Amino acid sequence: xxxxxxxxxxxxxxxxxxxxxxxxxxxxxxxxxxxxxxxxxxxxxxxxxxxxxxxxxxxxxxxxxxxxxxxxxxxxxxxxxxxxxxxxxxxxxxxxxxxxxxxxxxxxxxxxxxxxxxxxxxxxxxxxxxxxxxxxxxxxxxxxxxxxxxxxxxxxxxxxxxxxxxxxxxxxxxxxxxxxxxxxxxxxxxxxxxxxxxxxxxxxxxxxxxxxxxxxxxxxxxxxxxxxxxxxxxxxxxxxxxxxxxxxxxxxxxxxxxxxxxxxxxxxxxxxxxxxxxxxxxxxxxxxxxxxxxxxxxxxxxxxxxxxxxxxxxxxx
Numbered sequence: 001x002x003x004x005x006x007x008x009x010x011x012x013x014x015x016x017x018x019x020x021x022x023x024x025x026x027x028x029x030x031x032x033x034x035x036x037x038x039x040x041x042x043x044x045x046x047x048x049x050x051x052x053x054x055x056x057x058x059x060x061x062x063x064x065x066x067x068x069x070x071x072x073x074x075x076x077x078x079x080x081x082x083x084x085x086x087x088x089x090x091x092x093x094x095x096x097x098x099x100x101x102x103x104x105x106x107x108x109x110x111x112x113x114x115x116x117x118x119x120x121x122x123x124x125x126x127x128x129x130x131x132x133x134x135x136x137x138x139x140x141x142x143x144x145x146x147x148x149x150x151x152x153x154x155x156x157x158x159x160x161x162x163x164x165x166x167x168x169x170x171x172x173x174x175x176x177x178x179x180x181x182x183x184x185x186x187x188x189x190x191x192x193x194x195x196x197x198x199x200x201x202x203x204x205x206x207x208x209x210x211x212x213x214x215x216x217x218x219x220x221x222x223x224x225x226x227x228x229x230x231x232x233x234x235x236x237x238x239x240x241x242x243x244x245x246x247x248x249x250x251x252x253x254x255x256x257x258x259x260x261x262x263x264x265x266x267x268x269x270x271x272x273x274x275x276x277x278x279x280x281x282x283x284x285x286x287x288x289x290x291x292x293x294x295x296x297x298x299x300x301x302x303x304x305x306x307x308x309x310x311x312x313x314x315x316x317x
Contacts, residue, residue, distance in 0.1 A: 005302065012298040019290040020072075024065050027283050034081050034279035055079060055280065068283075077284035081277070087284045091266065093170045095288065098258075098265035100174055102250040104185045109192030110243060116193065117200025117239070118232055124205055132197070139194035148187045148260045155183060170264035184261045188254060192246050199242040203235035237304065244300030248293040 027034075035051035052058045055078070056067065068078065077087040116136075120129040139147070156164030166180040207213065208231055216226050255267035262268070266285055273281040 023286045078280045094266045094269040105188035109189035113193040113196035117197035121201040121204025136194040139190045165262040199239045207231045207235045248296040
């Protein structure tokens with residue numbers, strides 16, 4: 001068990017290192033460099049040399065990689081091209097805002113998905129299952145920006161109940177984002193709920209058709225005791241990784257939602273940095289997103305191992 005944990009941790013660290021190499025190499029193979037892209041017509045002479053010296057672009061690539069990744073481990077993500085400002089300072093508020101949005105969607109979507117997945121699995125092929133499953137498939141297949149646009153049209157334009165875009169500045173307190181984040185949270189929670197409940201539903205159906213459940217029924221064990229003490233806990237084990245993947249997507253793949261709602265999060269900052277040709281900032285955001293993605297999936301693997309009764313028993317011995 002401990003060896004397996006160590007192996008998963010080592011694999012997670014190796015994955016982050018490989019991703020960092022890919023990110024750095026991807027920026028390096030672009031034509032020119034960050035200073036050339038930012039300065040455009042002024043990219044020559046002393047101005048270009050001063051920019052390259054400030055960002056360390058006058059040194060070999062392998063040296064710059066080790067300096068970059070070493071500084072990133074200590075929290076130094078480099079300097080922005082345009083503003084002569086620390087990338088960590090620029091990213092701080094945006095990362096916090098993305099985490100707020102993701103946390104709100106997780107708290108809303110995950111419990112709802114587990115509940116609906118269990119209900120539809122227990123009442124398979126009944127009206128509630130057909131309605132919920134059809135709605136989930138619809139939510140999974142319709143692109144997020146379409147769902148977001150429809151909700152803005154209904155709740156903001158037609159009914160005037162909720163703001164259609166976020167106008168609060170990035171460094172504002174959390175309370176000031178309410179109720180502007182309600183529509184983004186609803187869109188993200190819909191997508192989360194759809195994916196997770198389908199997995200929970202399949203797991204519940206599989207567990208309830210298992211031999212030990214049928215044996216418990218024949219022995220006269222109360223139905224709801226079978227459901228809550230045996231079926232649902234076992235059905236949630238396969239869903240842990242799906243929840244982790246969905247959460248990782250929330251933290252790194254909400255660019256479209258943040259752009260549609262003008263939400264000042266990390267995804268919106270990524271788009272703005274690409275438009276401004278601020279490659280150090282793009283590079284830093286990509287590394288943060290990749291690290292979070294790997295970390296969440298690693299945590300899910302570890303949680304799955306501890307939730308597995310056989311592995312947990314081995315660890316206790």
